[in-house]
Amino acid sequence: MPEYTNKERIVKEVLNIFSSHLETNNLRKTPERFAILEEIYSRDDHFDAEALYIHMKNQNYRVSRATVYNTLELLVTCDLVKKHQFGKNLAQYEKSYGYKQHDHLICVDCGKVLEFCDPRIQQIKTMMGELLKFKVTHHSLNLYGQCDGACPKTVQKLN
């Protein structure tokens, strides 16, 4: 199955999930909310709230920052979007539906973000939850370092 078809299918599923979530919680189905969700799922990689706002603006959507933040929070609540802090005072977001759980490796020189999976994280979560009597619901693991050689140290410095 070609990639773009898969993407379209995911967008459709995601819109349905969001729609149900809004219904269930007696929240309104506004065009802004769906537009923001579509915009998020049309892009790859990580983004911050301002970048998303600018993208919406550039495509001539009439949205406000307030609505962007509000909708992002809704989407995080129903697990369609994940929120991260990569060591800066700036929240980063990424779509999460249809993507396997993963963690991040961040280059402190150029800001590049790589993703990886390791089953040992799940083991640690389970064990520590039992040991310390916590119901662990989610986690965040970031590895920081320097990427191989050709990394432009001047671009988008993270630290």
Added chain:
Amino acid sequence: MPEYTNKERIVKEVLNIFSSHLETNNLRKTPERFAILEEIYSRDDHFDAEALYIHMKNQNYRVSRATVYNTLELLVTCDLVKKHQFGKNLAQYEKSYGYKQHDHLICVDCGKVLEFCDPRIQQIKTMMGELLKFKVTHHSLNLYGQCDGACPKTVQKLN
């Protein structure tokens, strides 16, 4: 060896390390810098920059926020203090010298922070560094969840 003696010894060592670091990097040994370091090592747990500033003020030190932030950065650079982001846009700090590397378990209801160690993290860092051609220098692992029963949900909510 009694605990307080150990603490005094650590403070002494830490002051020496900081002093050397300042010398090596041609930075000035100002009373403010040493006062801030002493204050940090006299306290336990995690704190933010504002809390530290208030503490200094309450003890009638004449310091400014700018100096607090500046010194915290110096201390992070020479590994005497660690900086964290526990899912909020507010940096949290903790002293790090003489304490074994650890990660954090955070209660999203009451903000309580527990610490734990797991050797598997080191393995993951090493393996992923090799696999993805990164020189991994440090990491941050936070587990989020709910602490057992008696947690006051109204106090200092983290999310």
Added chain:
DNA sequence: TTGTGTGCAAAAGCTTTGCATGTTG
């Protein structure tokens, strides 16, 4: 029609910066 959601702008909260003054080396 009713009340929630929105846009806009102002406010809030954490952190950084500019400038005149003080102090280290």
Added chain:
DNA sequence: CAACATGCAAAGCTTTTGCACACAA
């Protein structure tokens, strides 16, 4: 004495809030 660090206040940036209007249900 020269350069760097400090205090103070203002500015910067991300995020939140207040308010009047719009629109979903």
